[in-house]
Amino acid sequence: MRTELFSDPQAGRLHVLGPVDQIPVGEGRAYGVAGEQVAVFRLRDGSLRAMSAVCPHKGGPIADGTIDRTVVVCPLHQHAFELETGCSTTGAGPLRSYPVFADESQNIIVRLP
């Protein structure tokens, strides 16, 4: 996935990942962003969450996980991670979480440090 770059020296770099519609409601999709694997989720209330896409437990594809409003559950061994913080609620190591939002033209913008 090609990404565009904004420069914002104060708070890391903003990357445009394309239209929100690429992600079905309630699901996630994976993006390669500046060498990082990022899973972006579109919650049922329309808001977005972004976190690292590789499960720290056994490398499972987090973007294929099942979500609700607070956690994502990795499809391989059902470890759960808070969508806000990346902290595991089941004793695994944490995922990294990234700020993410949709701009006025409904593009996904994620901020990586």
Add this chain to the structure above:
Amino acid sequence: MTALASRSGRSTPGDTRRRLVVIGNGMAGARAVEEILARGGAVQHRITMFGDEPYGNYNRIMLSHVLSGEEDAGGIFLNSLDWYRENDITLHAGVRVDKIDRFAKLVFSDDGRATPYDVLIIATGSRSFMPPVEGLYTPGGRLLPGVFAFRTIDDTRGMVSYAQQDHRRRAVVIGGGLLGLEAARGLQSHGVDVDVVHSGGHLMNAQMGPDGGAVLRRSVEALGIRVHTSSRTTAILGGDRVRGVQLRDAPDIECDMVVVAAGIRPNVEVAVTSGLPVERAIVVDDHMRVPDEDEIYAVGECVQHRGEVYGLVAPLWEQAAVLADHVTGANPKATYLGSRTATKLKVAGVDVASMGLQAPERDTDEHVVFSEPSRGVFKSIVIRDSKIVGATLLGDSRKVAYLTQAFDRGLPLPEERVSLLFDLGGPGEEAGVAELDGDAQVCNCNGVSKQAITDTVRGGCTTLSGVMDATRAGKGCGSCKLLVRQVVEWAADGAVEEDPAAAYYVPGVPLEKAALMTAIREQGLRSVSAVFAALAPGGAEDAKSKMGLASLLKMMWAGEYIDERDARFVNDRVHANIQRDGTFSVVPQMKGGVTSPEQLRRIADVADKYNIPMVKLTGGQRIDLLGVPKEDLPRVWADLDMPSGYAYGKSFRTVKTCVGQEFCRFGTGDSTKLGIEIESRFQGIESPAKLKLAVSGCPRNCAESLVKDVGVVAVDGGRWEIYVGGAAGAHIRKGDLLATVDDPETVKLLAGRFMQYYRERANWLERTYSFVPRVGIEHLRAVIVDDAEGLAAQLDAAMQESVDAYVDPWAERNDPFTPGQFRTSLPLEVLPQVPVR
């Protein structure tokens, strides 16, 4: 015979430790060694153990669960062979010790070995008592084929395999004590009719009086077990194998197998031969030492202490601790003064607790009794000088913890005696638990005290399952689970986190399945998000509940279901099974395991074209293409041009068949044709857990029909047997015979009706091997075959609706259901790959 290490008891140069030899590798021997190791005994001792059975050490109490199929034989081992290795213990398994030379300090075993000792522990346990009954043995001195004792893991395995052979219809259990009733209940789960023949006047006469025995009899008979009391077995009938038993003063009973559970006798031969003091068992003093022998100890069921011989596990734990204190010198003042035996167990599904006296003995003894036979409840307490000296409780274990402690410690009793039997208007069961001392043992198998549980809860673990995992409480025989739950609830002071999965269909919606289905139907909830909005607390979604709800709604609404793909597990989103490296496996449908050269050619071409790393035959007679990246799935399906085999879902999977009468010279029915028809009809229907089926063309059962969720067997005369609830995976269970029918159409009808009933009634992820025994095969026969509840038409119609709603999911290849449905989510980094062969 297995020797774990090549070294024998001979000293290794430089090893100055004392040589500790243990005769017996059962629960007592192993527990004694564990206690010794816990006191640092390995520093002083080099340990050698002899075990008669060719295994590590297992939990004998659990054999009844193995018999009933609730537990597999591997699951009851207490110490694996690794444990012996890790603790540097030399185990001679399958080796019997014949004699001890107490002057030369040598142990002689039947493998010709002489093993020197400095300290010796005898823990030879007991064996089944075989009463003098004519015909029990063959002329060669072996048990007649079909006769079993019930003592060892081999006995249990022997019973299971014998009971599961065809034409085994009826078993007689000799002995109506604890073990006999457990055997009877266990045998029933293999579809065998059971009679219990008991020489005593009432069941379990060692633990309770006649009134309790009568109530117990009612409960046992309600399970379908026939009971004959005051009946002595005089002969086993049948010359080559068991064909019946002869009773004194009663008609003969025809049967195919006999299980002898008429009590146990201590194994004392070694001690007798070696000149040690033996009365009813090997005599020991308060240090568990054999009198006049400084270095010989004995422990467990083979010992007699102060005139008592125990056959229960709790006294053994106490003895092992005292023994270890002396062997290691950890506490030279430790003494064993005998045990007050209180038993608390589940016999054939009935809670039984018994302690001390069964009935009053003196005129001044008080006797408090409550009996409610229709509910199977009986409570009796004997009181002397305001202290409990005996109690029997049947069918209601709520006051057991308190009564056990009052009995053990002689606690003062409430004036109002009835409150010993019931909690009257008080805070319920908690009072009983609150009264327990911290050091009171809650779990007798794993030795967990109330304090240990309380500490775990205070440490932040507030679910029952969490506490059980952390302390191992309730993980032995399981009979104390209720008490563990009560202690957890008490310790958490109301803040106990309910284990939602225990009762709810899914954890995020607080309703059991029936109530959930009613609510869904009444409110017309056709999507998973609608169910959360209407029924979940705060309308909150729950990720772990989505898949179960999606399955349920699809089953209930069929074509009217609103399919929200985010509710599906990834497998169901992309119609393939996710593998450890994030790739998928593709299994095309191959109905009845029958394929063609064209299909095979196409599969081979696909495997070449997409560089499929592994092509594997599955257990369900299909071909699995492993290691397919998500983005390749649509093209792989298109090139295969075969429908999905549903090898990924909680759904109807496959029908395994044998070649049947078309080719097989033994075949009696066209099994492949019926298998293909069943698979064509029920392909892809979702269910609470996966459904694996089979059709065999004759009772040789080459398609393994007896261990399938639904298994069909053609029998001579053009008839078909339908078995349900079988399994041969993590759990092994022979299916129960649902019906024998005359034609393939009826097979399809009843199989469909059973599967629909299962879909509507089973808990999420509950396989048929749990569901069938839970609801009972008699009930299933009544509902499905006899239509006793008038549900048949409705079940058939609901199943038909699901069948009609079938669409091959692989058709989505040309028209993805969601954007990016098949886009890779694979992390691009190197991951542990499935090895390519």
